[in-house]
Amino acid sequence: MSQRGATSEPTTDRPRVAVVTGGSRGIGRATVGRLAADGYAVVVGYAGNREQAEAAVAEAVAAGGRAVAVRADVADERQVADLFDAAESEFGGVDVVVHAAGRMTLSTIAEVDLTELDALHRVNIRGTFVVAQQAARRVRSGGAIVTFSTSQVGLAFPTYGAYIASKAAVEGMTMVLARELRGRDVNVNTVAPGPTATDMFLEGKDQETVDRLAAMAPLERLGTPADIAAAVAFLASPAGHWVNGQVVRANGGVI
Incomplete structure (x- = not known):
């Protein structure tokens, strides 16, 4: 596995380069x-659906950016190293890492399937560590790392125990990483969406449940993937660089 440092200064004559895991669908897409619309060259990391990943690449190109799709299991350190290698070989380096890949299962703690718990934690906890490890080694000066948690960490709804446990781990690890990168000029933050209209969120919910969750926010609607992407884009941009070591609860005011 590559252990190259990330010390090169950004220049004005090249686009910033972003690696986005979970980039084929939902918030990642x-x-x-x-x-891409902001001018980044983007490496679209995906787990298995190449058709969706290529569609994300096409959308990025249509938005005016450059993009490639690379398959990688985020919990596999060799595949993730290859993902970052692709960013360096295709576009010359890595400035921004957005780790949007994740898994969710809902069950009471008393009834949770421990096999599913292990699978959940492999993606959400180990996967975040593996991606963060490569990001810490490779993101260039002036860059950004964004991980994903959930506003459920504070809301603590029943049946979300396994998911919350995994995302609380992400929050803690991300805060430590922000401090470990002292002197590198890289900001590190977690975005914690509230109820957001993605396939993963909507799966298995009836309309009454969706309407009830939408009404929780003072803004009285579900979030959209575009809402969350806007928060990520700010944190990744020079304008958001002073925000560091924070959990940004992008949830329309749900508390």
């Missing part, structure tokens, strides 16, 4: 499109 919206983030790919937003960063």
Whole structure:
């Protein structure tokens, strides 16, 4: 596995380069499109659906950016190293890492399937560590790392125990990483969406449940992937660089 440092200074004559895991659908895909529209070259990391990943690449190109799709299991350190290698070989380096890949299972703690718990934690905890490890080694000066948590860490709804446990781990690890990168000029933050209209969120919910969750926010609607992508784009941009070591609860005011 590569252990190269990331010390080169950004220049004004090249685009910033972003690696986005989970970039083929949902919030990750919206983030790919937003960063491409902002002028980034984007590596779209995906787990298995190449057709969706290539569609995300096409959208990024249509938005005015450059993009490639690279398959990688985020919990596999060799595949993730290859993902970052692709960013360096295709576009010359890495400035921004957005780790949007994730898994969710809902069950009471008393009834949770421990096999599913292990799978959940492999993606959400180990996967975040593996991606963060490569990001810490490779992101260039002036860059940004964004991980994903959930506003459920504070809301603590029943049946979300396994998911919350995994995302609380992400929050803690991300805050430590922000401090470990002292002197590198890289900001590190977590975005914690509230109820957001993605396939993963909507799966298994009836309309009454969706309407009830939408009404929780003072803004009285579900978030959209574009809402969350906008928050990510700010944190990744020079304008958001002073925000560091924070959990940004992008949830329309749900508390």
